[in-house]
Structure formats: structure tokens, C-alpha cells
Amino acid sequence: MTDRIRSWTDTPSRPHFTPPPGAVDAHCHVFGPMAQFPFSPKAKYLPQDAGPEMLFALRRHLGLSRNVIVQASCHGTDNAATLHAIAVSQGTCRGVAVVDPAIDDAELERLHDGGIRGVRFNFLKRLVDDAPKDRFLDVAHRIQHLGWHVVVYFEADLLEEMRAFLDAIPTPIVIDHMGRPDVTQGPEGPDMRAFRRLLDSRPDIWTKVTCPDRLSTIPGWNDFAKAVAPLVADYPDRVLWGTDWPHPNMEKSIPDDGLITDMIPRIAPSTALQHKLLVANPMRLYWPEEN
Numbered sequence: 302m303t304d305r306i307r308s309w310t311d312t313p314s315r316p317h318f319t320p321p322p323g324a325v326d327a328h329c330h331v332f333g334p335m336a337q338f339p340f341s342p343k344a345k346y347l348p349q350d351a352g353p354e355m356l357f358a359l360r361r362h363l364g365l366s367r368n369v370i371v372q373a374s375c376h377g378t379d380n381a382a383t384l385h386a387i388a389v390s391q392g393t394c395r396g397v398a399v400v401d402p403a404i405d406d407a408e409l410e411r412l413h414d415g416g417i418r419g420v421r422f423n424f425l426k427r428l429v430d431d432a433p434k435d436r437f438l439d440v441a442h443r444i445q446h447l448g449w450h451v452v453v454y455f456e457a458d459l460l461e462e463m464r465a466f467l468d469a470i471p472t473p474i475v476i477d478h479m480g481r482p483d484v485t486q487g488p489e490g491p492d493m494r495a496f497r498r499l500l501d502s503r504p505d506i507w508t509k510v511t512c513p514d515r516l517s518t519i520p521g522w523n524d525f526a527k528a529v530a531p532l533v534a535d536y537p538d539r540v541l542w543g544t545d546w547p548h549p550n551m552e553k554s555i556p557d558d559g560l561i562t563d564m565i566p567r568i569a570p571s572t573a574l575q576h577k578l579l580v581a582n583p584m585r586l587y588w589p590e591e592n
């Protein structure tokens with residue numbers, strides 16, 4: 302039996318930062334439980350169970366109120382584990398699904414009824430086998446009437462190649478982890494400049510200012526804070542934050558969710574920016590009926 306990886310800590314530190322009431326973890330996942338929700342045969346990693354009760358315990362520990370659960374690649378296009386976590390969350394979770402482009406409209410409606418508000422197109426070759434852009438664009442057109450958006454995950458070296466695809470998406474777009482810029486280049490580096498050109502190309506492109514643990518290699522993640530804070534300052538109404546718990550594939554350098562949470566005031570230093578990042582922006586996108 303392949304060893305199942307564990308990429309999270311059971312003992313995260315208590316953050317010094319206190320999130321505002323209603324704060325949303327807008328990028329996290331659930332893994333299984335595998336006995337009830339088997340992983341995809343195409344999964345590139347096989348994690349231990351990290352189910353909704355663990356996610357909600359972390360949320361309480363960090364002082365957060367809601368979650369947006371993003372379908373993890375290890376579950377492929379079977380969104381059952383994500384839907385289950387939403388179903389047992391008493392309305393405090395919404396989700397982003399990964400779908401087979403052949404999905405029919407009735408199934409899309411079922412996902413919407415189950416709390417899904419977007420689809421994710423993952424272009425990381427280490428996570429998925431293929432990413433058919435033409436079929437993804439068909440899905441993007443078919444979810445418009447649901448009021449959904451598209452979440453896109455790619456690495457910085459793919460950004461220019463992605464531009465035509467992104468320009469063709471008819472819905473709002475959320476870019477995962479800023480397209481993974483090289484934060485050592487700083488806020489004015491080529492990666493951040495290219496990413497800003499993308500954000501400037503359309504008013505409905507958002508980004509998650511997430512994953513200091515993935516993007517920085519220095520203790521304390523100061524390069525991440527330095528590179529990202531100006532982005533939050535310049536695009537305050539189009540940024541989202543999340544823990545990325547249970548941190549897929551980070552088993553060799555498991556991050557402390559308390560320190561990840563304490564990155565918030567370092568990239569959003571005012572209470573006004575923190576409220577936009579943690580409450581107003583995610584609520585507008587995932588719970589529009591409450592605005």
C-alpha cells in the first residue's frame with residue numbers, strides 16, 4: 302500500500318492576528334475521508350484523510366468564519382468530498398469544482414444546488430495530465446447563467462501563453478496564488494509586472510494572494526510580504542486570501558497555519574484592506590445573495 306502523505310500539522314500556532322468577524326478562508330481543500338470518498342486513480346499524490354471536521358477545527362483555531370473549498374486535484378472530477386463538506390457546514394462553506402468538460406447542464410445545476418460557485422482549470426503538469434483549453438472554454442460559457450466564475454491555476458512561465466485563453470473566458474476569473482510569481486524578484490520584478498498587466502487587462506480578473514509557504518524559500522517569508530503587499534494595495538477589491546490547508550504536497554515542509562494567518566497584516570496592513578481581503582471580496586464572489 303503506498304504511504305499516504307500528511308502535509309499539515311495538528312498543532313498550528315495561535316495567530317497573533319485576529320481576523321475580522323465573518324472572515325473567509327477562500328482557498329482550502331478537503332481530502333476524503335478516503336473510505337467514503339476515494340481518490341482519483343489519476344491522483345498525483347495520495348494524502349491521508351483531512352475531512353471537514355478537521356477543516357472546521359482549524360477555522361475555529363484561526364478565528365475564521367467561512368471557507369471556500371477548492372476541489373483538490375487528488376479527487377479529480379469527482380466533487381463528492383467537496384460537496385459533502387459544504388453540506389455539513391451549516392451554510393458556512395461554498396465550493397469550486399473540477400469538472401469533466403463533458404458534464405451536462407443538469408449536473409452543473411446539481412453542483413450549484415450543492416454550494417458550488419465556480420470551476421477550476423488547473424494547468425500544473427505535476428498535478429493534472431491534461432488541460433484542454435478549448436473544452437474548458439466551452440465549460441466557461443455553460444456556467445455563465447449560474448453566475449459562477451472560473452479559477453485558473455498556472456505557473457508564471459505560462460502566463461504569456463495563457464493570455465489568449467484567459468481573454469476568451471466570459472466569466473470573472475480568479476487566479477490561484479498570483480500565478481506563482483518568483484517573489485525573490487520583488488514587487489517590480491518581471492513576474493509581478495507581467496501579472497499586473499494581466500490584472501489591468503480586465504476589471505473582472507481577481508487573484509488569491511496566497512501560499513507564502515509555496516512561493517517563498519526564506520524563513521519568515523519576507524520576500525513574499527514585500528512582493529505581495531503592493532499588489533493588495535493596488536487591487537484591494539480583487540484580492541482573496543486562504544490558508545491552502547491541508548497544503549497538498551507540502552509534506553516535506555509542512556507550514557504552520559498560524560504563521561500563514563499572521564501574513565495577513567503584513568500584506569494588508571490596514572483594517573480597511575483586511576476587511577476587503579477577508580470579508581467584502583469573498584462574500585461578493587461566493588455569497589452574493591447576502592450582499
Ligand SMILES: O=C(O)/C=C(\CC(=O)C(=O)O)C(=O)O
Pocket residue numbers: 330372373374375423425428454477515545548549550
Ligand atoms: O500543488 C500546488 O502547487 C498547489 C495546490 C495543490 C492543488 O492545487 C491541488 O492539488 O489541486 C493548492 O493550491 O492547494
